[in-house]
Amino acid sequence: MQLTGYRRPDGRVGFRNHVLVLPTVACANGVVNAICRRVPEAVMLPIDSGCGMLKEDQDVFAHTLTNLAGNPNVAATLVVGLGCEAFKPAQAEAAIARFGKPVLAIGMHDAGGYAATVEKGASLARELLNEVSGMAREPVSAADLVLGLNCGASDPASGLTANQALGKAVDLLVDAGGSAIIGETTECVGAEDEMAANAASPEVGRRILDTVHRFEDHVKMYGADLSTGEPNQGNMEAGLSTLEEKSLGCIRKIGSRPIADVIDYADIPTRKGPMLMDSPSYDAPSVTGIVAGGAQVVVFTTGLGTPFGMSIVPVIKVMSNTPAFKRMEDTADLNAGTILEGEETIEQTGHRLYDMVLEVAGGRTTKAEDLGENQCQIWRTTLTL
Amino acid sequence: MADNAAIIVIRETDNVGTVTRNVVAGESVSARVGNQTLSLVAASDIKFLHKIALKDIAARERIFKYGAVIGEATQRIQAGEHVHVHNIRSLWGKA
Numbered sequence: 001m002q003l004t005g006y007r008r009p010d011g012r013v014g015f016r017n018h019v020l021v022l023p024t025v026a027c028a029n030g031v032v033n034a035i036c037r038r039v040p041e042a043v044m045l046p047i048d049s050g051c052g053m054l055k056e057d058q059d060v061f062a063h064t065l066t067n068l069a070g071n072p073n074v075a076a077t078l079v080v081g082l083g084c085e086a087f088k089p090a091q092a093e094a095a096i097a098r099f100g101k102p103v104l105a106i107g108m109h110d111a112g113g114y115a116a117t118v119e120k121g122a123s124l125a126r127e128l129l130n131e132v133s134g135m136a137r138e139p140v141s142a143a144d145l146v147l148g149l150n151c152g153a154s155d156p157a158s159g160l161t162a163n164q165a166l167g168k169a170v171d172l173l174v175d176a177g178g179s180a181i182i183g184e185t186t187e188c189v190g191a192e193d194e195m196a197a198n199a200a201s202p203e204v205g206r207r208i209l210d211t212v213h214r215f216e217d218h219v220k221m222y223g224a225d226l227s228t229g230e231p232n233q234g235n236m237e238a239g240l241s242t243l244e245e246k247s248l249g250c251i252r253k254i255g256s257r258p259i260a261d262v263i264d265y266a267d268i269p270t271r272k273g274p275m276l277m278d279s280p281s282y283d284a285p286s287v288t289g290i291v292a293g294g295a296q297v298v299v300f301t302t303g304l305g306t307p308f309g310m311s312i313v314p315v316i317k318v319m320s321n322t323p324a325f326k327r328m329e330d331t332a333d334l335n336a337g338t339i340l341e342g343e344e345t346i347e348q349t350g351h352r353l354y355d356m357v358l359e360v361a362g363g364r365t366t367k368a369e370d371l372g373e374n375q376c377q378i379w380r381t382t383l384t385l
Numbered sequence: 386m387a388d389n390a391a392i393i394v395i396r397e398t399d400n401v402g403t404v405t406r407n408v409v410a411g412e413s414v415s416a417r418v419g420n421q422t423l424s425l426v427a428a429s430d431i432k433f434l435h436k437i438a439l440k441d442i443a444a445r446e447r448i449f450k451y452g453a454v455i456g457e458a459t460q461r462i463q464a465g466e467h468v469h470v471h472n473i474r475s476l477w478g479k480a
Contacts (some may be wrong), residue, residue: 160434241475244477
């Protein structure tokens with residue numbers, strides 16, 4: 001099957017062709033939702049901040065918001081703000097314009113109030129839809145794909161089935177020239193030496209260790225310790241014995257090929273291959289960073305099940321065990337529990353998942369897309385003022 | 386394709402596997418390790434998704450799962466025994 005996608009001006013390839021209506025501050029979420037009700041073909045991302053941040057978080061916020069609009073699945077962006085937020089609609093518009101894709105902006109204070117912003121915003125969104133509706137898919141390759149990797153609501157089967165199958169799928173993608181981004185630095189604690197040993201160079205290995213240790217030190221500032229109480233009581237009852245075992249099960253997702261790079265939160269990769277993004281393990285900020293980094297498809301492994309989705313990116317949910325898959329089947333796309341039952345090998349499930357990733361890239365929708373699930377949260381590491 | 390192996394082993398170098406159903410003491414169970422089939426007798430009851438020793442393990446010997454070290458044995462462990470917090474411990478931060 002020939003993979004097809006939308007080649008963007010910056011050379012990256014989109015596998016969806018969304019018009020994104022993007023708030024620059026939480027105050028604009030309501031107006032953005034009203035615009036999207038009038039223009040149902042457009043999608044939005046909910047934003048939970050935009051003001052009251054220290055510079056460190058403010059910079060990450062602006063960078064992430066910009067790069068979310070830059071994600072190649074987004075064909076065009078309408079920025080909608082209030083007017084007094086730190087990263088104003090015109091600033092966001094200018095930053096996003098650097099990707100060379102159509103972008104427009106509107107702010108409530110200047111547009112004449114709420115209803116006027118909805119009215120004008122809907123008209124601008126329709127304008128953008130007309131502009132991108134003629135874009136056609138063209139032949140591309142798996143090397144154009146950046147796969148996002150995440151896990152959540154895990155169980156002890158995750159490391160044996162779903163994460164193993166995903167690791168195999170990532171190996172297949174990397175061998176085809178593609179890339180994969182694993183986030184969740186906190187989940188690497190206990191497996192950092194193994195990851196560093198599998199780095200493409202000693203320098204990348206050093207940066208893996210530095211990134212994990214920096215996160216540990218940050219947590220220690222608050223008197224907490226990432227390794228204390230891990231694995232937790234529930235993990236232990238379920239069969240996990242040590243921190244290393246838990247973390248090693250988690251990082252199976254990244255596969256076996258050398259780790260090409262370590263990138264900062266929401267950064268766009270400059271290298272190909274599997275890489276680590278410094279990010280938290282909580283689903284929404286982790287996937288938000290990975291999608292800002294340009295992942296066009298996300299594979300999310302889970303033991304218990306979660307409805308997680310994000311409007312601008314297809315999220316493929318892979319479940320680690322059959323009973324949970326049956327309970328949560330309306331949220332999940334693939335069951336890796338077949339490995340436990342001996343019906344499939346890790347290799348076979350990995351190939352099945354890789355084929356599904358390519359089909360989804362080609363246009364097949366995921367359960368999360370069909371449900372309209374849409375979480376987005378930009379990581380904050382300091383205080384809300 | 387389907388079998389009743391009852392134990393999943395990720396890498397040939399692993400000295401523990403994970404049982405894929407509840408196993409009772411004295412039960413014969415097997416694992417596919419690479420192209421070989423390894424047969425064991427469970428030395429204790431082992432719950433679903435808990436670990437079983439694939440070979441005799443000496444005290445202080447490293448425990449391998451996923452082809453990586455997940456800890457060390459705190460006592461001698463016989464093939465077929467349940468492997469968990471009572472006979473292995475973490476090495477993290479102690480290297």
